Structures are given as C-alpha cells and as structure tokens.
Amino acid sequence: MTSVRYVAIGDSFTEGVGDELSDGTVRGWADLVAQGWADAAGERISYANLAIRGKLVWPIVHEQLEPALALKPTHLSFNGGGNDMLRPRTRIAHIADAFSEVLRRCDEEGVRLILLSGANPSGQLPLGRVVQRRGDLLSEAVVGRIADRPDVIRALNWPDRELSTPPYWSADRLHMNTRGHHRVAARVLEALGVPAPPSWWSLQDPAAERLRGMAYYRTHVGPWVRRRLTGTSSGDGRVAKFPEWIDVLPG
Numbered sequence: 001m002t003s004v005r006y007v008a009i010g011d012s013f014t015e016g017v018g019d020e021l022s023d024g025t026v027r028g029w030a031d032l033v034a035q036g037w038a039d040a041a042g043e044r045i046s047y048a049n050l051a052i053r054g055k056l057v058w059p060i061v062h063e064q065l066e067p068a069l070a071l072k073p074t075h076l077s078f079n080g081g082g083n084d085m086l087r088p089r090t091r092i093a094h095i096a097d098a099f100s101e102v103l104r105r106c107d108e109e110g111v112r113l114i115l116l117s118g119a120n121p122s123g124q125l126p127l128g129r130v131v132q133r134r135g136d137l138l139s140e141a142v143v144g145r146i147a148d149r150p151d152v153i154r155a156l157n158w159p160d161r162e163l164s165t166p167p168y169w170s171a172d173r174l175h176m177n178t179r180g181h182h183r184v185a186a187r188v189l190e191a192l193g194v195p196a197p198p199s200w201w202s203l204q205d206p207a208a209e210r211l212r213g214m215a216y217y218r219t220h221v222g223p224w225v226r227r228r229l230t231g232t233s234s235g236d237g238r239v240a241k242f243p244e245w246i247d248v249l250p251g
Helices: 029-041 057-070 092-109 128-145 178-191 213-230
Strands: 005-009 045-049 075-078 112-117 153-156 242-248
Touching: 005 029, 005 057, 029 045, 029 178, 029 242, 057 075, 057 092, 075 092, 092 112, 092 128, 112 128, 112 178, 128 153, 153 178
Parallel strands: 005 045, 005 075, 075 112, 112 153
Antiparallel strands: 045 242
16 A cells, blocks of 8 residues: 555646646646655655536535545545635635534544645636635635644645736636646645645746637636526536546656
C-alpha cells in the first residue's frame, strides 16, 4: 500500500473545468497536485477525484464525503460554496457549516484535511461587487472555523490578487484556465511542504480569445440563467472522473 492516498471532493473548481486537454477531458489543479506530489516524493501515490461540476456545497458533503472516506485516504481536499455564493438567498453560515462537517468527519476517520478557498472571479463577472462581498464573507467565515486548527492544511486562493486577473481565467470568466489551475496546484503543494515547479506559479498567458459584450452574455450568461430557471445543473448526469484509486507515477 502506498504511503500517500489523496482524494479530492468538490465542484467544477476541483473537477478541473477550464483546464481542458486535447482529448476533451479536464485535468485541473487536483490532478496536477497528485502528479507534482508523486514527482517530488519519487514514488507512486494513490489518487481519486470525486468532484462534479455544478454541485452546491451540501450535496458535495452528502454525496461525495462518505464515498471518499470509504477509500481510507491519508489526505482529503475539500472546496465548495462557489455555486451557493451566486445564489443571494443562501446564508454564508450555512455554507461554512459544511466545512465544519467535513473537518469533523476527517477527524473521526484520522484523515488530514486540505482546505482550499476558491479563486476570485469577481473582477470579470457581471455583479462582480456582489460576488466579491459574498466571497469575502465566506472566506472569513471558513477561516474562522479552523482558526484553532493549525493541523488543517490551508491553500487559500481567494486573497490572491494575481490569480483574480483575466490571464488566469477561461472564456466564461467563471472557471480558471490552465494557467490558473497550475497556480492553485503550486499553492497546494507549497502548503503540503512539497516543492512545485516554479513555472506553475505563472505559466505563459495562453492568450485565449475573450468574448465581450452581447457575445459573452449569449454564450455563457444565458445558459447559466436558463439552468437557474429550470432547476438544472451543469453536473446533471455526470459521474466522478476518478471514483476509485488510480496510481500516479513519478514522471
């Protein structure tokens, strides 16, 4: 059995949306962390990723946490609340309670928690000031829940002003691009005490085409609004990409 068994749970941020590979699959920061961890350790690690895009924070806890813990990991990373935050009626404390529940269960199972805050997209989004304010409140609430827990591994991305700038975001302005996912991966590895390739902190700008004006609203905002009105999710019908352990070998 390998010494490191790392499982990730969450939504599109952890699934890797925005970091699409040439075959159409998504990679993302958690996959990169697994590879960087194996490279630095010089040995294979076990990795699973149960995250599914579009999930609200409590469905993440109810649907992903226990299957993740059943794998008997040594480390579990958790992030959520980004989709909840876009719904103004959702209470910040209700979101933060989910983080407390994940920590409680990790304590019971003897699993080391890696806690992430999401990256800040507010500079590019419609109603960006509202997103900024609610994100600030959520970040403060979550950090408050772990203030007396130095054993919780922290990778806090919300305060990273560089990461919030356009070169780190995909065309929809809501998900990070490849550059953004590498920067988050570098921060997680640093929090783990594992050296990350220096280039991961700021890859060359992919200079992707960025839609503006009505073209942006038609392509990205319109479908999001339709999903809200119909009660559907971008994750409906999707399954986790790595629901069981895979071996990640040092490269």
